Amino acid sequence: MLRTEQIEINIGPQHPSTHGVFRMVVTLDGEVVTKVEPRVGYLHRGLEKLAESRTYTQFIPYTDRLDYLASIQNNTGYVLTVEKLLGVEVPERAEYLRIIFCELQRIASHLIATGCNSLDVGGWTPFEFCLRDREKILDLFEMTVGGRMTINMTRIGGMPEPPEEFWPALRTFVNEFPRSIDEYNGLITGNEIFQARCKGVGVVSQELAKAISVTGPNLRATGIKWDLRKDAPYGIYDRFDFDVPVGETGDSFDRYYVRIREMEESLKIIKQAMKDIPEGPNFAKVPKVVKLPAGEVYHRVENPRGELSFYLVSDGGMKPYRLRIRGGTFVNIQVLSHIVPGWKFADLIAILASLDIVLPECDR
């Protein structure tokens, strides 16, 4: 009788397949994973502590550094929280601009998720295709505010006005992008190797998703139809006509495919917003020094990586008394230790890629 022994190995924090600075302690029995323990915190910068010594306006650029692939949405989430307590009415045009840029950002973020997912199961080419298309979106951002990744765009009470040449460029992108989605479907979705690696792997059940409070595309992949943009709309999302794509089984493939379909829905929203956007001012009148009344406010927004929410406690001063940031990744990452045991080591990498994590949002 052969004696077998479990071994414990360490992956990360610096490892290309952990998508940033993430560490896992994995127990293996041969090639089968028996236990995974996620270790986070390597990117902790103390943003919640820093917020207590910054004014409300000064903190906006810090929110860029939460989920760096969705910086406009982080800005918008934070700004909406402040505006909710301040009671500012944002002009129509700014609301529409926010929708357009948030949805562009969602597509850019899902492109990275799609590309990395394919990359981690061995397909290099689709990753390049995804980056090629994301580049066009980043160019649109650069045209408007000069930045590409952490661009600090949303302001309290408004949104910067894009230049003249932005609109034709956006139109070109919107017209060309459906063809790119067809390309991904041909390259990744229909790929036999990709399907073999992802179908039925790493299933998140609805019960588990509820127990962990998983949010975002990872939740919708399990079949639960819950999208804040539709079910608890903020901003002007209730004016747009779009679907909420859901998966069937909650496996890696569903998590991937929900994102592809979400990009199509985002495109729909952008098209409607481009058509309906009114002329007019893009800034509300906001005092130069923002002072919030004493009180508490909680606001959540739908980010590409789940619900991002801010809990702001104000004591009436110029700085927050306490700012709590709840990121999607920090909560979603907990499913890893529930779904991975029983799968082979190589599947662990594929499952992690399909969860689409971004560590700065997790560690704050």
Added chain:
Amino acid sequence: MENDILQKQMEELALKLNGEYEQSLDIPVLKIKGARISEALLAAKNFNQTPCEILHDVTAVDYPDRNEIEVVYHLSSFTGPYMIRIKATIDRDNPVIDSATKIWAGADFPERECFDLVGVQFSGHPNLKRILLWDDFEGHPLRKDYVVPSIEERKILRAVKPGE
């Protein structure tokens, strides 16, 4: 409609648990003593018609002038747009509260973070260790009396332990 039902149930729960009920912007808030938190969370999870079955967030706020820490729970649902907030007050010198990990497995990381940054002890938590900061860090940075050490006195490199 949903909000009315939710408010009524929150008021009843406040009465039952000897707590206070208030409305803060769009969220109903229940304020209770820390010892009754498990009852409150379980009751909210099983509300009629408006169950708050999702633990959206756990956090804590330090109030040194009242000598209290408030552990703040936000519960939501995947069936409706409503949300509730439950605030449990605990003593600042003896910050112990029941863990919610038995009710929601997902309470694990947020509770560890509360322990790490604010120093709340969750009794019954299976693995209450620091999560964001390193293990031999001293103090809890989100306490209001925490002094951020100057860059000169900050220990950037961790001391090597014997046997490493």
